[in-house]
Amino acid sequence: MADSLEALHGQQLLELLAVVSAYPDEDSAVHGAVERAAQALEAEVAAVVFGSEVTACIGFPAGAVPVADLLEVTRQERAHLEVPGLGRTHAVSTGWGGSHPGHLVLARWAEEFSVEERHLMRGMARLLELTLTMLRTLQAEHAMRERSERQAAENAELVATLRQRQRLMEHLFEVQRAISRRRPLPQILDMITNAAADLLGAGIVGLWLRDSAEPDELRLAASVGLRPDQQEQRSGVRLVETGAAGEAVLVEDVVVRYGRLPEAALLHRLTNGRLRAAMAAPVYDSGEVAGSLLIGSGQATRRYASADVQMLRSFAEHVSLALTDANTVEQMRRAFHDSLTGLASRGLFLDQLSQLLTQATPLTAGPDRVAVLFVDLDRFKAVNDTLGHAAGDNLLICTADRLKAQLRSSDVAARLGGDEFAVLLTGVENTEDAVLVAQRILHALAEPMLIAGRQLRVNASIGIALSPRGTADAADLMRRADVAMYQAKRAGRGRYEVFSDGMLITGAEDLPDRTG
Template sequence: MTDEDGWIQGQQLLELLAVVSSYPDEESAIRGAAERAAQALEAEVAAVVFGERVAACVGFPRGRVPAVDVVAVTRHELNTLDVPGVGPCATVSARWGGARPGSLVLARRGATFTVQERSLVRGMARLLELTLTMLRALQRSERHAAENAELLKSLQQRQRLVEHLFDIQRAISRRRPLAQILDMITGAAQDLLGDEIVGLWLREPEGDEARLVAHVGLRTEVARRRPVIPLVEAGAAGQAMLTDDVVVLHGYGETSTLIAELTDGRLCASMAAPVHDSGTVTGSLMVGAHRQTRTYTAADVQTLRAFAEHVSLALTDANTVDRMYQAFHDSLTGLASRGLFLDQLTKRLGEAERETRRVALLFIDLDRFKAVNDTLGHAAGDDLLTITAGRLKSQLRATDVAARLGGDEFAVLLYAVATTADAARVAERILRTLGEPMPIAGRQLRVNASIGIALSTPGMPDPADLMRRADVALYQAKRNGRGRMEVFADEMLLSFPHEG
């Protein structure tokens, strides 16, 4: 999700809040929410469903709403709706719980809904639920002037919730550090719910235990150790993970002495909601109070759910980014993988052709890697490759790309190179830095490298051609004594073994 996407989603949620809040009753608000949701997602159909009943629907002719199919979408039994005059439309739905559970359903012709759009629909559903809860409270209390002040406070709190969620979404879209986002969420939960304690627990990769990763109001000297606790002893936080549902407890129940230590023995009431990573329960967000009289309302439950859902969004986004990085980078050195390097080389060659620039490709092979790996072990070989990668990157510009192609083979892409001499100067720097002693297995080892250089020429858009030339030049460098560089020349093809 980009920063612009996060800003647009926040604006759309605020616009939905303004529209729905302007209606005097629940029925009008439901109809207005469906219309606004369809408009925001450019959908052909939008519907609000309670149980088996379609409470509001736009996009179908009057009296011809296929209620059975719309309800089936909320149960994930259908993923398309047939709209008259339009045809099959992809669907998305978001459910909410509380005193009156329901679902928001959208259907659109063409492409399926993106991850960002699905996140927006969930936000809209959560916002509609909060608004309907408040509208029902308003309708019940119209004749009670004494309650008006409390209702106003609730409306103001709802606005603050939207503002907090908007700030969190922006932080996620800007890819701020995950720990910073989690701290934002725990702080916002304390601000909105007014409890003294907030703790975010994430499940350990193996075993039925959880670790404290973010908190407000817990005993600092204990919390900073990031303690681990069995789920069955973690009170509401553990039960929320085990049941995948919101849990409310009074007192300590089955919690361990660690919880008592973290809370200074003052925990009187607690509530926790599960958090997920790509749909799997991976933790829970817990709030706790020191007051014996603390009770949690339906609105409190929904507020905590909203924050827990944003923890889930942050975790899923961070882990998705990490998995994408791992997929396109060498796990040992952090350099680009072969696939990413080929993509970048293809892209740069196309740009160079259009802009009449040149691309230089360097193939680099370590001359003594096998000897080090065989005599000192694979750990020493891994250290050698890691140090090589670091020294390689130190000699490159931000626009250059370094990759590990496999084993002890590396490649460097230099963009916008004016002459062969420019590429050769970079290669000389690389040879010098790789020739300096490396601390390997308690020794200072010198490991030279051989480099083959090839420059693109006009009319050479195929990366395979450039890679073949760099490979030929590398072969020539090794043949001429290793620890040196060679620039590709056509006559080298005469001695290259694969050229017949």
């Protein structure tokens, strides 16, 4: 549920970004954002307030917008609005700062806004602020360009500069959009290096990143104008061998170098000796220097001005943004999913189990219990010992696939670690419901698996535990399923057992706690 809600909110933010970024001016973007925010949160009233002025508003008749009431909502002095035809509605506001601070106000009749919806509102407000800032910048650049073109004879150089700056903004806006849409990282890095080559007139561009295993080495992640036949450009090379690129990493600042490189230098070989001027800026991943972005020229007379340095810094900052975003997404994925099988992680499984157990029992009749199946493969260690860990990993992946195939979309399968799996069944009425699923799983896992060129049969032992009505202890329920699983192993393996209180006197209660 948490993952699906986050995915929905993420999609709504992307849709809002697509809507507002499509408008050519600030006013239409604000009105579009108001309409989209109201639609996303099912609100009858939506407004954007700048200072003491309501810039855009829907939900009130024309000429009857209660400006004073809306301002009180932005100051947290009012939590309700009276809407003609609806009466008293729940109102909430979220603001943003910067050079043009404002507030997004929403109100609806049906129900109060949840914590998650308030988080979504803050994300919408932040996206609106960023988009309006971008539009104001582009509009200012456009206005300056028009003025300069009227004086083209005197300001030809200024016009060229402004056009370049506008192209820079357009490139960076496209990069930001690609990041927000979670395009593949290599694709984004190629976008940045190509844009840098275009705007800086650089025939040579290289994005060097630190090797995670060898921090004193760099590898070329994206490039323009470097020799593709040099295999070493894709492998790790020492910092000192990458010229200005390595220096920028070491000093964590922009480095500019002019002149011909020694023939033995790596960049000399990668550029066929063409490099005469180079400039590099450090890039970061989550605040730590992660490499550098280098641009170069084959012109001996090329000199880099302060505007070139600032442009290079802008591209380097967007590389840092892309790296940090990709790293954050990967960390979130690893935190909630098992890296080998793709199943839910132990933490995600226990979190969802706890949430289900703490929910109030429905007033209507129907299945309302939760069941946990603790699944442990039989003789998995023998496969690992005889066929190797690669075969063991393939066996775990195959097991996960067969496990998922026996479940409904509302159920959750997780890998707890090693050869231990768990299944969370919702909407269970009695023990028989859980037993049927366990039987299907045993049957599926009993079918031969093609592992390391062999047809292997690997059974499983399953422990079943149903939540007592009114319980809210996830650890206790997991413990019961674990005890039942060990009882199944003692009884011969390749079978299931349903937990009963009598099992606690057989010695299973002395098992180590593996539910946390």
